[in-house]
Amino acid sequence: MRASWISFAALAVAIQAQEVYLTTTGYSARPQCTQSNVAPNYHFNPFSYTLDETVRMRYATSVPSPTTTRKYGPPYTDAIKHLITSWSTSTWGCWIPEQTIISATDTEDPYGQAAWSSMWLQADLHNYTTTGLFSTTVSPTPVPSSELVLPPRDYFGPIDCYNFPKDSVFGVAGSAAQVEGAIGLDGRSPSLLEKLVPDSKPKDYITNENYFLYKQDIQRLAVMGVEYYSFTIPWTRILPFALPGTPINQQAIDHYNDLIDTVLDAGMTPIVTMLHFDSPLMFVANDNITKRPDVGYNNAGYQNETFVDAFVNYGKVYRVPLWVTFNEPLLYAYNFKGVDHVVKAHAEVYHFYHDTLKATGKIGIKFNDNFGVPKDPKNFSHILAADRFQEMQLGIFANPIFLGKQYPKSVLKTLPGAKPLSKSELKHIRNTSDFFGIDPYTATIVPPANEGIKACAINLSSSNVLFPYCVKQETKNIYGWNIGYRSESYVYITPTHFREYLYYLWNTFRHPILVGEFGFPVYAEAERELSDQLFDSPRSIYYISFMSEILKSIYEDGVYVMGALAWSFVDNWEFGDYAQQFGIQAVNRTTQQRHYKKSFFDLVDFVKSRQLHKD
Template sequence: MIKVKLGTATAAFQCEGNLKTDNRGKCVWDDVLLDDKSIAKYNPEPASEFYTKYDEDFRLAKEYGIEVLRVSIPWSRIFPKNAKDVNKKAVDHYHRFFKKMLEYGITPNVTLHHFDSPQWFVEKGDFLSRNNVDDFLYFARFCFEEFTEIYYWSTINEINAYSEQKNIKAALPPFFNLEYGHFFKQQYNMVIAHAKTVIMFKENKYKGEIGVPANVCPFQPIDNKPESISASNRANAITNWSFLEPITSGEFSKETIGLINDVLKNYDFIFKPQEEDLKIIKKAAEIIDWIGINYYFTTFVEKPDDKFEFEVNTTGEKGKSKFSVPWLWKVVKKDGVKTTNWDWNIYPDGLAIVVDWVSNKYNCKKPIFITENGFGDLEDIKNTPFIKDIDRINYIQDHFDVIQKLNDKGENIQHYYLWSHMDMFSWTNGYNKRYGLFYVDFENQKRYEKLSSYWWLEKSKQNRLDEKINIDELLKKIGKN
């Protein structure tokens, strides 16, 4: 029986703060988040001050049963000015950082790109330009050869979501809105960058394992009407299959390319992967060590109507999210399915859909890591001195049940990373959307255990993820009843 390693996840820009420390260079978010064109409009300083408080956060990880921890190395700290000039202060910092983590017995899983292209790279066109891929490969090679203490590497976090922020949601330069032609061009280049990184890692026989964290939000038809099924297929092809296929199977299916181009005819753009690229993608898929799945929710859709509605919920006020685009699909509410304050459907069975895609639809038999999964909420320690985050506990346990059931049936899910380790800065929600296993008071940077922290410690002692913990007994045990 597989005993899943339990871990938590972070992203450097969302938790480090210290944006001017140790000669750090700007990344794509620095100026944007202070610019009215941004959908976020929040200041990313000081975040959780992870750059200086990592010792305390590693101690909490050790104390509460965390075995593995996802972190990222910010490209803009290592190469702050250009592709080749190394910032030694940052390099020395991360050696100390990893040394301390390993001393606590926590295994790092290190991401090379987590939504944070350096500003100089952005000014060259970011991944929208194929010519820039070599810059990323240089950074990756440097990290592999410099940080030999690392065993688990992740290439690019959520390839589709980063391209979406820039080209669909107008959250990052060049602030395109529903520009699917640019979305696919950039996503394709990022898939190539990922694939070449995997090949380089394996050909140079660097120590350890390498994978990719893929954000997958399955779309399901609201009913059995052919037009609803067609809308869900279109949505999945655009949002999920277009990058999940190449990283798992090493190819693009005719069905997916057909559905993509049916949409792209509205943008005067045709998606046609090149033969030489397909060879690279195929090779990487064959030699990659594991596939990461970032799963939070499932979306229900039907045939779009003529009314155009597109609004992203960035406040936590239920019911604000809207999506109905005449040539795409319409998002609808499914009766009986609860949602978070951000209108995300709480639907653990969607994780099983994604795993089935990877293992069966694309016949990828690589180990699977659940690299992100979590529950964002509105929490304030001033109003509630002890955060009894029972909704978060129930969310995690329901997904644990699905994972255990899948492994019992023969799947190979080896790691689970809760998003997030501590409360952090959110790209589009600032500091009001909290995911952390540990509460952070952003005014004084103090850490506080939530009920989920104690619950997690008990889970870490169990052999099966579907074993239950009595919350009333847990509250009595920790003196919080």
């Protein structure tokens, strides 16, 4: 039985009242943690309308630019010296169908314009648009004060007496694939996502044009008081041909140098993820792609042994204080071989970063796992089903990386081609993450398969739709109630399960926990008038309840939670869908104008009013 099923009542400690001086005028002014027994004094007074719209405003000034953050790493011009390459930096321009490939005359150059363009031909884009409104970096303009007037408060607010530790990491997150657009511009080569999404769905060609609007986006975050900004840098921009020995894209080096400097100048700390679903197309393509035979590339996707070396080579370019190798690898490492490559590639990058570079920042990996809770906690078969669910989603990566333990038996006995790691491999992989990154959006009700787990899993060629997990994933508890308040997507508001999950992760994998993403797409939000989209109380409830449970987890359960990053800093492209709006800013898809939502103010003010002053 897992430790997570122990009653939290046995862990609870008395809450000590704290008197905190609040400088914010926003949502989060808290009542004192005391109750009065004084009898009421009923009386009459003259009536007047007092509930006028008093302006409560957040001032548009960000934290002063830090002078010490830059010590975490060299500029890209120095960092790229670590990459394995016999080629200098280069540029390729933009992919414009019917033009670029025709104009390329360097057909003998294996990494020239013609070779780069041929990759885009293999991507086979449909209804491709090269740019939206912009074609160059847009200079930022000041955020008008009218956008910083605080929204009306919700009637109920959190009642707690805890503060976040001084070193807590709190901010917002996004990914290049979902906000940048400009996919075929400035030397970027195609990724998995250009092939994966069906033609009937919206594509990633333009999205939020953050590639050109990043300065304005960063300024909008800074004036709201955001301290950490998590983003991704596409492998396909830095190394368009992906593999060691291939040229580096100078335009990408210049762009991300400036993006990181812009984040630092805004007073924020950058967090970078290396791979967020946007694997280079050559590692996952289904079509034949002709490459130089001497670089070892073949068309076997993550089965290809060159993937590990290529990813490690790509990882040598990073220069930020906090970064992530793989985001939710379970979703694109489609088989055991892919999982094995992810585990080994992550470990190699970790050792390079700490052992070779002697870097002092923190490097980790983060997973997706909607916490599986037994449908009937009193039924042992349901507990085993929840355990298996966690093993198949987390243990397959986390056992070797965090504990130096073998792949779970449920994985080795079920997944085709699975084989154990050797003792030397386990020793090398063990403890190769400085934190446990997790994207715990919601919880999932887990009962076993009707015929039982063993009967489902025993036949590797099983056609059972539940294979290989062999457990059900449901959204209603044993009494028929939804597990929580429902969103537009799979997310339900499940804060108490979230706290239990943090307890499980901390006591199982014994590493500091970073909540790398969490968020809530309000039901049918995209169908509403803008003013209704901006007053997003369900999202506020989601964030404030989850943040409150983080505080309880820290102080009452003894769990080390490093911090949390809200997903997403703006409504974005959710892999073929714009209706699932996870953002704390709305976006006008015609003008690309951004608008702050109520939840952004509520979340920032909740954190600010509970932060201990940093030394």
